Amino acid sequence: MAGTDRQRPLITGGPAVILVEPQLGENIGMVARAMANFGLSELRLVQPRDGWPNPKARAAASKADHVIDGTAVFDTLEAAIADLNFVFATTARARDGFKPVRGPQSAAQSLRARMESGQQCGVLFGRERWGLSNEEISLADEIVTYPVNPAFASLNIAQAVLLMSYEWMQSGLAPSSETPFSGPRVQPATKSDLQGFSDQLEEALQARGYFRPPAKKPKMVDGLRAVLSRPGFSKTEIQLLRGVIRSLDRFSRKSPRGSGPPDPVEDDEQSAPVAGGSEP
């Protein structure tokens, strides 16, 4: 998906992402890209198999150069987290133990609150094949696990980082913007706009004998109005629809349809249809 705007300020900061013994440069690059997508920028590597810097990582990062350039490499996990106040370990399954387990959303909210209070935080991600060892997990404060399909639980490392990064970004959005937005931002037309449209349509239908039998007309009109009023059409939409009805009502087909019942009348010059949306 495109849409990057290089004029906008780059969002950086957030918790450190710590990859323990990552193997493929491509994965490291995709992790950097996922972090950049959601405003994280601090990447730390513990003993990357293929060394560092790694051209494959840069290529896969799709221009998340600020993350790649700032990546720090450590010999041990202990060293990589030495300056941090709080660390999450990510695991595929909750393990036995005394550590609290959270989902990514709750974990991100916790990280946000901690960092706002001045703590330095990080999130550990394990090797591609088998994740983190129990000893590594024991160095963390709490565990993050993902609500995956138990029968198909294998997330790759870039996806696991993507989800945490996404929840980090979400956690910083104002509550109002998290509120589900139900309904269009369009300003509904006034009732008189709507009534004018409804009157126009009813008159055009009445002139064609649409309301039959006549005794049923009131009920049919009610039904039509209910359909037209439910959507909360905007003034612009009403204008467009009035133009449509006007064209159908005033002008005939320019050439006969194969199966059309009445012969259409050829329009003459002065009755040329008005282009759509021209109804005042």
Place this chain on the structure above:
Amino acid sequence: MAGTDRQRPLITGGPAVILVEPQLGENIGMVARAMANFGLSELRLVQPRDGWPNPKARAAASKADHVIDGTAVFDTLEAAIADLNFVFATTARARDGFKPVRGPQSAAQSLRARMESGQQCGVLFGRERWGLSNEEISLADEIVTYPVNPAFASLNIAQAVLLMSYEWMQSGLAPSSETPFSGPRVQPATKSDLQGFSDQLEEALQARGYFRPPAKKPKMVDGLRAVLSRPGFSKTEIQLLRGVIRSLDRFSRKSPRGSGPPDPVEDDEQSAPVAGGSEP
């Protein structure tokens, strides 16, 4: 991350994921894997560049064979969504227009509520390079956009699908009381019902020279479709509206209006209008 347990039941179902003109088989496979991770299983492809089946897709799916095996291929987007009641389009940025815009979390909650009420739903994802066209977006009911870093907004297609799939899974975990749903009380028509109505109206307008100048027609058609798709008309409502348009299209006024431009044609017996709502 490991942790898959093949003894656990596989979670399937959820909204259909529809990829429009995907190019790389690897991406299709990674989409299938991301879906399987979070319990989605119905994948639809519109004109995949390299055909289908695609061995690269299966390899990249990392054993999400149930998704790959069930993948359906369509010639047009219209056909791919014909049986659906509600469709989201994913875009990198909110676009101008009448359609409501949601984040993935709110969108997933909305999808969950709709599917629980019996609606068939889907989510559209665009091409790797440039996403969805405006015309394709016009076929959707609402838009999903991601809370990305504006200066680094480029999500790849598998990541975009992963985030929606993750939020789909999350939406099923959240306490129902936390899930505000202000959805429509009526069951929306299927896209093919709506497309039929839209086609009927466009044809009737085309026959009258409504789309002027011709170069503007595609934009005018998009606008018309946007207005018609926004309300989430029900099947019954669409039937009523088709009856209305049919009456306006096929039959002329029975008596001249004071100011009407073209002379109306008197209907003869066999062309008597059909009462409202009779369109099959």
